[in-house]
Amino acid sequence: MADKEKKLVEAITSRDEDFAQWYTDVVVKAGLVSYSNIKGFIILKPAGYALWENIQRLLDQRFKATGVENVYLPLLIPESLLQKEKDHVEGFAPEVAWVTQGGGEELTERYCVRPTSETLFCDFYKNEIHSYKDLPMVYNQWCSVVRWEKETRPFLRSREFLWQEGHTMHATREDAEKRTQQMLDVYAQFLEEDLAIPVIKGRKTDKEKFAGAEATYTIEAMMHDGRALQSGTSHHFGDGFARAFDITFTGQDNKQHYPFQTSWGLSTRLIGAMIMVHGDDSGLVVPPRIAPVQVMVIPIQQKKEGVLEAADRLCLSLKAAGIAARLDDSDKSPGFKFSEQEMRGVPLRVEIGPKDLEAGKCVFVRRDTREKVECALNEAPEKAGMLLEDIQTALLASAREHLRTCTFTAKNWEEFTEAFRETRGFVKAMWCGDVACEEKIKEELSVTSRCMPFEQEQLAETCVCCGRPAKKMVVWGRSY
Amino acid sequence: MADKEKKLVEAITSRDEDFAQWYTDVVVKAGLVSYSNIKGFIILKPAGYALWENIQRLLDQRFKATGVENVYLPLLIPESLLQKEKDHVEGFAPEVAWVTQGGGEELTERYCVRPTSETLFCDFYKNEIHSYKDLPMVYNQWCSVVRWEKETRPFLRSREFLWQEGHTMHATREDAEKRTQQMLDVYAQFLEEDLAIPVIKGRKTDKEKFAGAEATYTIEAMMHDGRALQSGTSHHFGDGFARAFDITFTGQDNKQHYPFQTSWGLSTRLIGAMIMVHGDDSGLVVPPRIAPVQVMVIPIQQKKEGVLEAADRLCLSLKAAGIAARLDDSDKSPGFKFSEQEMRGVPLRVEIGPKDLEAGKCVFVRRDTREKVECALNEAPEKAGMLLEDIQTALLASAREHLRTCTFTAKNWEEFTEAFRETRGFVKAMWCGDVACEEKIKEELSVTSRCMPFEQEQLAETCVCCGRPAKKMVVWGRSY
Numbered sequence: 001m002a003d004k005e006k007k008l009v010e011a012i013t014s015r016d017e018d019f020a021q022w023y024t025d026v027v028v029k030a031g032l033v034s035y036s037n038i039k040g041f042i043i044l045k046p047a048g049y050a051l052w053e054n055i056q057r058l059l060d061q062r063f064k065a066t067g068v069e070n071v072y073l074p075l076l077i078p079e080s081l082l083q084k085e086k087d088h089v090e091g092f093a094p095e096v097a098w099v100t101q102g103g104g105e106e107l108t109e110r111y112c113v114r115p116t117s118e119t120l121f122c123d124f125y126k127n128e129i130h131s132y133k134d135l136p137m138v139y140n141q142w143c144s145v146v147r148w149e150k151e152t153r154p155f156l157r158s159r160e161f162l163w164q165e166g167h168t169m170h171a172t173r174e175d176a177e178k179r180t181q182q183m184l185d186v187y188a189q190f191l192e193e194d195l196a197i198p199v200i201k202g203r204k205t206d207k208e209k210f211a212g213a214e215a216t217y218t219i220e221a222m223m224h225d226g227r228a229l230q231s232g233t234s235h236h237f238g239d240g241f242a243r244a245f246d247i248t249f250t251g252q253d254n255k256q257h258y259p260f261q262t263s264w265g266l267s268t269r270l271i272g273a274m275i276m277v278h279g280d281d282s283g284l285v286v287p288p289r290i291a292p293v294q295v296m297v298i299p300i301q302q303k304k305e306g307v308l309e310a311a312d313r314l315c316l317s318l319k320a321a322g323i324a325a326r327l328d329d330s331d332k333s334p335g336f337k338f339s340e341q342e343m344r345g346v347p348l349r350v351e352i353g354p355k356d357l358e359a360g361k362c363v364f365v366r367r368d369t370r371e372k373v374e375c376a377l378n379e380a381p382e383k384a385g386m387l388l389e390d391i392q393t394a395l396l397a398s399a400r401e402h403l404r405t406c407t408f409t410a411k412n413w414e415e416f417t418e419a420f421r422e423t424r425g426f427v428k429a430m431w432c433g434d435v436a437c438e439e440k441i442k443e444e445l446s447v448t449s450r451c452m453p454f455e456q457e458q459l460a461e462t463c464v465c466c467g468r469p470a471k472k473m474v475v476w477g478r479s480y
Numbered sequence: 481m482a483d484k485e486k487k488l489v490e491a492i493t494s495r496d497e498d499f500a501q502w503y504t505d506v507v508v509k510a511g512l513v514s515y516s517n518i519k520g521f522i523i524l525k526p527a528g529y530a531l532w533e534n535i536q537r538l539l540d541q542r543f544k545a546t547g548v549e550n551v552y553l554p555l556l557i558p559e560s561l562l563q564k565e566k567d568h569v570e571g572f573a574p575e576v577a578w579v580t581q582g583g584g585e586e587l588t589e590r591y592c593v594r595p596t597s598e599t600l601f602c603d604f605y606k607n608e609i610h611s612y613k614d615l616p617m618v619y620n621q622w623c624s625v626v627r628w629e630k631e632t633r634p635f636l637r638s639r640e641f642l643w644q645e646g647h648t649m650h651a652t653r654e655d656a657e658k659r660t661q662q663m664l665d666v667y668a669q670f671l672e673e674d675l676a677i678p679v680i681k682g683r684k685t686d687k688e689k690f691a692g693a694e695a696t697y698t699i700e701a702m703m704h705d706g707r708a709l710q711s712g713t714s715h716h717f718g719d720g721f722a723r724a725f726d727i728t729f730t731g732q733d734n735k736q737h738y739p740f741q742t743s744w745g746l747s748t749r750l751i752g753a754m755i756m757v758h759g760d761d762s763g764l765v766v767p768p769r770i771a772p773v774q775v776m777v778i779p780i781q782q783k784k785e786g787v788l789e790a791a792d793r794l795c796l797s798l799k800a801a802g803i804a805a806r807l808d809d810s811d812k813s814p815g816f817k818f819s820e821q822e823m824r825g826v827p828l829r830v831e832i833g834p835k836d837l838e839a840g841k842c843v844f845v846r847r848d849t850r851e852k853v854e855c856a857l858n859e860a861p862e863k864a865g866m867l868l869e870d871i872q873t874a875l876l877a878s879a880r881e882h883l884r885t886c887t888f889t890a891k892n893w894e895e896f897t898e899a900f901r902e903t904r905g906f907v908k909a910m911w912c913g914d915v916a917c918e919e920k921i922k923e924e925l926s927v928t929s930r931c932m933p934f935e936q937e938q939l940a941e942t943c944v945c946c947g948r949p950a951k952k953m954v955v956w957g958r959s960y
Contacts, residue, residue, distance in 0.1 A: 034604060037561065038591070041554035043604055046619070049550050070529050074521035075555075075593070075624055075640050076577075081517065094584050097556075099593065101578040102639075103628030111518070113555070113579065113593070124514060124523055139526070143624070144555055148583030159582075160555050 012343075015281050019225040026275055027154045030284045030344050040152035040159030044268075047344060050292035051271050052162060056142060058194050058290065059164065059266065062186050063140055068166060071139045073120045076111035081119045085244040088118060091211020095147045097159075113146040118212065118237075118263055121167035122245040129259060131250050132171050136179070140166040155272030156229075156480050163267035169259040171251065173238065176260035180236040183264040184217045187232035195270065196287040196395035197221050197277050198403050199231060200426075200475055202451030207435050210263075214238040220450040220475065222403045223276035226424030228450045228477040231273050234264035272480070277399050278368075284345025285367055287395050288388040295325040295384055296341040300334050300353030311352050314362060314380060318350075321381035323388070342367060347391050348384060352377075368394055407475075411460040416476075420445050426477045428453075430470035432463035441465055441476065450475045492823075495761050499705040506755055507634045510764045510824050520632035520639030524748075527824060530772035531751050532642060536622060538674050538770065539644065539746065542666050543620055548646060551619045553600045556591035561599045565724040568598060571691020575627045577639075593626040598692065598717070598743055601647035602725040609739060611730050612651050616659070620646040635752030636709075636960050643747035649739040651731070653718065656740035660716040663744040664697045667712035675750065676767040676875035677701050677757050678883050679711060680906075680955055682931030687915050690743075694718040700930045700955065702883045703756035706904030708930045708957040711753050714744035752960070757879050758848075764825025765847055767875050768868040775805040775864050776821040780814050780833030790837050794830065794860055801861035803868070822847060827871050828864060832857075848874055887955075891940040896956075900925050906957045908933075910950030912943035921945055921956065930955045 011029055013021040027033050032048030044052065060070075076099060083089045096112040114120065125137060142164045152158050166183060170176040184201060191197040199219035209216035213235040221231045239258035242248070248256045278285040288294050295318055299311040311327055318325035328337045334351070341349050345367065352362040362380055364373040368391050375383040406425030410416035419427045431437060431449070438449055452472045463470045491509055493501040507513050512528035524532065540550075556579060563569045576592040594600065605617060622644045632638050646663060650656040664681060671677040679699035689696035693715040701711045719738035722728070728736045758765040768774050775798055779791040791807055798805035808817045814831070821829050825847065832842040842860055844853040848871050855863040886905030890896035899907045911917060911929070922928055932952045943950045 034607065036554050036600070037603055038554055038556060038558060041556065043554070044552040046549035046551055049552050052552075053550065069526035070533065071526055072524040072529050072532075072624075072642065074516050074518055074523070075626065076518060076521065078518060096582075097579045097591075098581040099577045100580045101590075102576075103630070104574050110581075111577075120516070123517055127514065144552075146555065150583070162552065 012281060012283065015224065015279070019276075022279075022281075023272075023276060024154070026279055026283055026343075032271070032284075033154045038159075040149060042154050042158055044162075047292065048271065051274070051286070051290060052268055054290040054292060055194075055270060056164075059186075059190055060142075062190055063164075063166070066138075066182060066186065068138050068140045070141060072141050072143070073117055073124060075114060075143075077114055077117075077120055079110045079112065081123055082112055084119060084122070085212050085241050088212035088241075092116065092147075095149065097146050097148055114143075115145055115147045116263075116265070117141070117145075117165055118167065118241060118261075119245075121263075122241050122247060122261075125169050125259075126245055126247045129169060129247060129249050132252055135169060135171040135249065135259060136175060137169045138166070138179070139168065140164055153272075155268050155275070161268050163265050165265045166263060168262045169242075169247075170262070171249070171257070171259060173260050176236055176238075176262050180215070180217060180234045180262045180264070183262070184219065184232070184234040187234070187264070187266055188219050191219060191221065191231060191270075191273075192396060194287065194289045195274055195277075196289075196392055196399060197231070197273055198396065198400045200403075200451060200453050202453040202475065204233075204451055205435070205438060205449045205474070207438050208449060210235045212237060212240060214240065218451050220477075221273050221277065222406060222426060222477075223273070223480070224279070224402070225276070226406050226426075226478070228426065228479040229269065229273045229276070230450070230479065231270060232264070232266040235262060237261040237263070277402075278395055279345070282339075283343030285395070286345035286347060288347045288392045291345070291347050292324065293326045293344075293346050294323050294348060294388055296337075296346045296349045297325060297327045298334055298337045298341065298349055298351050299327075299329065300351055300356075302329065304354045306357055307352065307354060310357050310377075314350065314352055314377060317381050318384055321385060323381065323384055325384075348387055350380065350384070366391055368398075409459055410464055412462075413464060416464045417445065420447060420476075424478075426450065426475050428457065428459060428473055428475055429464035430458075430460045430462065431472050431474040432466055432468045433471040434463075434466065434468075437463055437465035447476045447478050450477050450479065492761060492763065495704065495759070499756075502759075502761075503752075503756060504634070506759055506763055506823075512751070512764075513634045518639075520629060522634050522638055524642075527772065528751065531754070531766070531770060532748055534770040534772060535674075535750060536644075539666075539670055540622075542670055543644075543646070546618075546662060546666065548618050548620045550621060552621050552623065553594075553597055553604060555594055555623075557594055557597075557600055559590045559592065561603055562592055564599060564602075565692050565721050568692035568721075572596065572627075575629065577626050577628055594623075595625055595627045596743075596745070597621070597623075597645055598647065598721060598741075599725075601743075602721050602727060602741075605649050605739075606725055606727045609649060609727060609729050612732055615649060615651045615729065615739060616655060617649045618646070618659070619648065620644055633752075635748050635755070641748050643745050645745045646743060648742045649722075649727075650742070651729070651737070651739060653740050656716055656718075656742050660695070660697060660714045660742045660744070663742070664699065664712070664714040667714070667744070667746055668699050671699060671701065671711060671750075671753075672876060674767065674769045675754055675757075676769075676872055676879060677711070677753055678876065678880045680883075680931060680933050682933035682955065684713075684931055685915070685918060685929045685954070687918050688929060690715045692717060692720060694720065698931050700957075701753050701757065702886060702906060702957075703753070703960070704759070704882070705756070706886050706906075706958070708906065708959040709749065709753045709756065710930070710959065711750060712744070712746040715742060717741040717743070757882075758875055759825070762819075763823030765875065766825035766827060768827045768872045771825070771827050772804065773806045773824075773826050774803050774828060774868055776817075776826045776829045777805055777807045778814055778817045778821065778829055778831050779807075779809065780831055780836075782809065784834045786837055787832065787834055790857075791832050794832055794842060794857060797861050798830075798864055801865060803861065803864055805864075828867055830860065830864070846871055848878075889939055890944055892942075893944060896944045897925065900927055900956075904958075906930065906955050908937065908939060908953055908955055909944035910940045910942065911952050911954040912946055912948045913951040914943075914946065914948075917943055917945035927956045927958050930957050930959065
């Protein structure tokens with residue numbers, strides 16, 4: 001057993017030594033994923049899928065509170081449908097998988113496995129929308145999509161991933177714009193309140209926007225290594241797709257109009273974000289609100305009379321208080337159980353042994369700070385609830401502090417290059433709006449414009465790259 | 481408005497006149513599905529998907545109570561993997577869709593879109609199972625699958641459908657057998673208790689069993705037209721796949737053993753079953769336990785002072801009592817709202833108008849019996865709860881009665897052929913166990929063996945077809 005304990009801990013690369021390797025170690029050792037035989041397709045194991053189930057449940061509640069209804073559209077898209085919107089097909093055609101045979105025969109037309117479903121929703125909406133009375137239509141689907149990526153990493157970039165994609169239609173440009181921003185707010189609130197991840201909300205530059213969109217809004221999060229992860233996007237399409245698909249409705253003025261469209265998506269990438277924001281050298285740290293197991297009850301000297309029974313009672317009392325508690329009554333040593341609970345990121349553990357039993361108490365240990373808190377057994381459920389809230393708050397505060405201290409400003413090219421040379425993180429700088437500057441910055445510094453934050457600051461009068469008059473403040477960074 | 485009302489009602493074919501057309505009318509008019517541009521791929525609209533969400537939630541709870549954990553495996557299966565188990569590939573290869581191109585290139589190996597995932601799970605389990613301590617593994621996934629069917633009908637048979645597939649591994653044959661039957665029981669209880677559909681539990685004949693299985697157990701339900709719908713199956717594979725995939729574990733005896741495997745699945749077909757068991761000439765009838773909307777509150781003369789406010793209060797009081805209530809405050813006429821609520825199968829409606837308001841009451845109308853029940857406003861939540869329970873019970877009782885009265889017995893060929901000529905429904909008859917008799921019966925009468933019920937009866941000594949000694953009582957029927 002001692003060997004196995006050692007193995008579990010030894011197996012993790014230090015986070016500061018090799019962040020990429022640390023990440024790969026954690027996703028496997030924490031039991032989140034397993035690699036399949038097919039490149040870029042991962043298996044979500046119970047601990048990994050349970051995170052997605054909680055994300056789905058919490059986000060779905062937030063969606064439904066804003067009037068979203070769920071639907072399910074086909075997995076396959078005929079090539080002719082994908083091609084209807086020019087920018088969109090150019091963006092996606094190179095990275096789709098094509099079904100060419102079915103039922104033992106060559107198909108007369110290729111079908112791609114959906115990489116995203118704008119075209120299918122347009123085809124569907126064409127039949128559903130006739131009058132202004134039918135609008136808005138605010139639909140969402142939970143599904144998997146396929147994009148044939150060259151480089152893949154679990155959760156961050158894979159050939160198949162689980163996500164939700166919302167697609168809405170509105171009578172006016174203003175309504176569509178409002179929904180686009182509303183869903184970005186839902187995402188930002190979900191990340192901050194449930195995943196304890198602070199984000200920067202902003203608009204993508206034209207170069208970085210979604211294929212076919214008029215405007216793409218994004219939430220950008222900072223990982224522990226200072227790199228950015230685009231964590232959710234919300235797109236306003238204007239009436240471009242509607243025109244391409246000839247979707248019209250009769251307005252109150254009795255004339256024909258094109259409706260305005262949005263889409264917004266968020267995926268299992270978020271699990272990668274959670275790992276890279278909160279994890280440490282002992283493994284995962286899961287924020288309590290999305291933790292499938294919030295408290296692990298670990299008996300000490302469990303063969304001693306009464307210990308297991310007391311641990312079981314303690315576990316039941318926590319469950320009765322609505323806490324997701326689990327008892328580890330396996331025959332592993334307590335030390336091994338601690339390592340395992342820490343590796344899996346269970347936010348709180350409670351230890352109970354013969355001496356505690358005698359004294360009518362137990363000991364909580366926080367996953368984030370390792371702080372130990374003694375507690376009377378009859379007060380354990382209340383205490384656990386408070387500690388979980390504290391942990392949730394502390395994780396967000398710590399991630400906020402990290403984002404703050406690793407965000408720099410640059411007024412000119414010298415400061416800009418130095419910031420990226422000397423530090424890891426985001427750099428805020430002014431931009432003239434010209435894609436040539438974006439491209440030059442990417443080429444010379446390997447960083448991209450993450451977004452033009454909604455909260456603009458006037459850092460300087462001129463573009464950090466070309467010195468011409470500046471139009472927008474942009475957040476720049478290395479990204480996943 | 482009057483025109484539209486007429487249209488909604490006129491549009492349904494009578495159930496007894498043309499059952500198939502009635503079915504098609506209902507799925508569309510009740511807003512469950514929309515046809516996509518791709519043959520055999522349907523769109524689940526909000527009302528249809530909400531049914532699946534409820535099925536998923538209720539069934540998932542039942543699964544988890546028996547120790548099932550959810551996972552997610554890849555959408556695609558390499559051809560070489562699909563081919564590893566001989567019977568399995570023969571069963572599925574003809575009806576799969578093949579991905580042959582990805583990322584702009586021809587793939588070196590074809591991938592099929594999963595028609596079912598036994599092979600993927602085996603490939604996964606091979607890496608996960610080492611010792612008897614790793615067993616059992618009891619995993620399930622919720623996903624969509626693709627089978628390239630020739631004839632398709634919404635919910636009943638489509639090229640893509642949503643389902644769950646459980647896949648488990650066990651140390652002994654007995655454990656696997658126990659799990660196979662346990663999950664069949666879970667299915668049967670779910671259908672009876674939540675969908676109000678009684679089923680016959682039994683074993684499939686070898687001819688009808690799943691490709692690669694040693695034994696397939698099934699729950700068979702009877703539709704309103706007397707035809708059978710296979711509503712869920714649970715398979716015991718023995719160690720056949722384990723041998724084909726070379727999955728072994730070290731037993732307590734320190735020797736290598738092959739584990740024993742099960743799988744079990746249930747799909748959106750169930751929505752078809754629910755429609756065909758409970759629906760009537762006014763449309764859907766949704767059993768309260770899976771109804772997305774359980775009570776529709778419909779104001780009468782809603783422009784009169786206080787009516788809408790009272791209807792809203794009533795709706796809120798129902799919601800506060802945990803009832804899924806919705807207020808229809810649209811500007812359609814009450815008659816249109818009634819038709820719509822009936823078409824969509826909302827199990828209960830409550831009407832409230834100026835006179836009711838004066839008398840401090842409201843009127844419930846049951847969807848199943850049309851019975852009207854007056855009720856004091858302050859007692860409405862309690863009354864609604866009772867009525868919903870009554871409806872749930874009555875739907876099951878009525879379906880049971882239908883199953884009972886449409887199940888016949890036949891002792892010999894004459895009785896057997898007459899039963900199928902004169903009546904619609906199931907016929908119980910003895911069988912010698914020879915596939916030749918099964919084939920003859922299918923050819924001459926267009927009926928198939930639905931199952932060998934667990935509850936056997938000794939109806940006669942001889943096979944209904946050949947007259948040789950009988951081995952099993954079989955339920956025969958026409959099927960979907």
